[in-house]
């Protein structure tokens with residue numbers, strides 16, 4: 253075995269996720285242009301903005317016109333407030349303890365029991381009543397809605413809460429024909445009528461996610477909750493741009509002979525003499541282990557296949573007889589414009605969705621922000 257190694261020439265660390273904030277802003281504007289006038293955008297920045305960095309993405313989305321932020325959990329909302337973001341924030345998963353220390357954040361309420369929890373907290377709070385219109389993943393069941401809206405109206409009259417929103421979540425937002433979504437909208441419409449009858453007049457009504465915002469005509473709603481689209485996950489062909497590029501560099505190069513095995517268990521055996529290159533990212537960084545033998549990366553403009561088992565911190569690619577040396581850049585994914593794989597391809601290789609590729613990107617990979625792709 254012949255070792256060829258040279259010092260690194262690039263100073264970007266072992267790997268980094270480069271995030272183009274102008275793409276986030278462009279994606280917000282692209283969605284906005286397709287919305288009915290007066291419809292506002294809530295930017296969903298949960299799970300650290302799908303791994304892109306919640307605070308940076310939130311700021312970019314607001315600069316482009318988003319007027320709300322949404323997160324799953326209370327601590328995520330708190331981080332946004334601590335960063336100085338002042339727009340309304342909605343959170344939909346919290347417990348009684350969260351309510352004690354989290355003020356100035358709107359919370360979702362699905363049951364009368366949750367409502368009681370909210371009014372027991374020390375601050376008056378904005379709530380969004382959630383109706384289950386068919387997703388069956390949280391929300392008030394339709395037969396408990398009247399009781400919930402009446403109880404909410406009662407506490408609002410006492411000044412204990414303010415019902416700022418009524419909402420639901422789509423089950424088939426990316427279905428272009430929108431059959432399910434229209435049925436859900438119809439149920440939400442009934443829910444709004446009943447809420448009005450109970451004496452509620454909410455400021456916002458929201459149902460659609462990214463894809464739903466583009467496929468469903470929903471005049472009853474004046475807010476859409478946009479997550480995937482911010483990150484260029486383009487489920488209905490809206491012309492969105494992925495902001496993230498995952499780059500690394502070759503850290504070591506070896507020549508191996510035909511018949512030699514590569515990585516744990518020698519799952520891969522070289523079919524010919526070849527050059528293998530070591531990339532310092534592994535499944536602890538979010539590179540899915542199942543993509544071994546399917547995935548490729550871009551090195552010097554060439555798709556270079558991932559071979560052998562992906563380890564926790566590193567994997568190997570087969571460069572064939574191409575000239576590669578330690579230190580040269582490697583692109584794992586980007587927007588595809590340079591011939592590199594996209595996150596969508598990694599998702600296919602892993603048998604998952606892009607959301608999981610982005611969210612899985614580990615904390616060892618620094619995020620670097622820039623304007624435009626350089």
Ligand SMILES: Cc1ncc(COP(=O)(O)O)c(C=O)c1O
Pocket residue numbers: 296344421425460461462463477478479480481
């Ligand atoms: C409650 C809720 N609303 C909106 C969204 C945004 O959906 P999408 O990412 O499809 O835009 C999500 C998840 O991402 C969600 O959980």
